[in-house]
Amino acid sequence: MKNIILTTLNSWLKRPQKSVLLFDSIAAANEIAFMLKGEWDGCNGVVMSKCDEVALNTAATLMDTGWCYQGAWVAVLNRLTTEELLRRYAIGERNFTNANLRCAKLCSLFLSEVDLSRAKLNFANLSGTNLTKADFTAADIQDANLSDTNLSQSRLVRANLLSANLSRADLKGANLSYACLNNANLSEADLRGTNLSQADLKGADLSGALFDN
Missing domain, CATH: 3.30.70 (Alpha-Beta Plaits)
Structure with missing residues (x-):
């Protein structure tokens, strides 16, 4: 044997x-x-x-x-412009793993099921964007504006959301396990069915947020 x-x-x-x-x-x-x-x-x-x-x-x-x-922990791809991302998304591309979108303006767009795992999105503005079923695993989203976004059923496992603005965001059914939410603004966010296991919520604003009864 x-x-x-x-x-x-x-x-x-x-x-x-x-x-x-x-x-x-x-x-x-x-x-x-x-x-x-x-x-x-x-x-x-x-x-x-x-x-x-x-x-x-x-x-x-x-x-x-x-x-x-694939799976590299350091984002090494060239900086991706909003125009290039939208062009590629429009022709069916969804994999933007490791993309550098720091400070990008991605407001009020439709980017459902986009894969931005391990992407750099710190200081980006994604307010009002539809990001249902998006993948942000281990992404750097520190200080980003995600207010009024639709993040239902999205994956944000181990994402860095330090000081991010998630006010009024729809996070129903999202997976935020092990995410860093220190000082994040989650006021009036919909957190029903959200997985927050092992998430760090120190200093987070949860005023008016909706939780499961």
């Missing part, structure tokens, strides 16, 4: 480890997948069996694009 386990483990270790890379745009991912013989995922990702970073950086420079490994 021990030999079978060791054989299986060695076989697994010898298999080529694939890397998933994310690029600034769908077009760049498609072109670079062709250039480097990777597998384009139909969005802004490329699966590579071998990742030669020298060749990758050369291709990225030629395409004038930024890239990062």
Whole structure:
């Protein structure tokens, strides 16, 4: 039995480890997948069996694009403009993981199901925007304006919402577990069905907020 386990483990270790890379745009991912013989995922990702970073950086420079490994904790993609985000969202793109949207103006828009996990959104203005079922896992949303937003059923696990304005936000069914909400403004927010387990609410304003009975 021990030999079978060791054989299986060695076989697994010898298999080529694939890397998933994310690029600034769908077009760049498609072109670079062709250039480097990777597998384009139909969005802004490329699966590579071998990742030669020298060749990758050369291709990225030629395409004038930024890239990062999927799941990277540091946002390394180029700054994303509001216009570029809306253009890409309009053609069906939803994955904006690690995007740099610091100080962006994204007011009164429709961005349902957008994936902004690990994105930089500090000081951004998203007031009045529809963000239902959006993913903000581990995103930096410190000091952002999220007043009057629709964040129902959104995912904000481990998000940094320090001093963020969430007044009158619709957070029904949202997951805010382990989120940092220090000094956040949650006045008159709808928190019915919201998961706040292990969330840090020190200094948060919850006046007039709606909770489950």
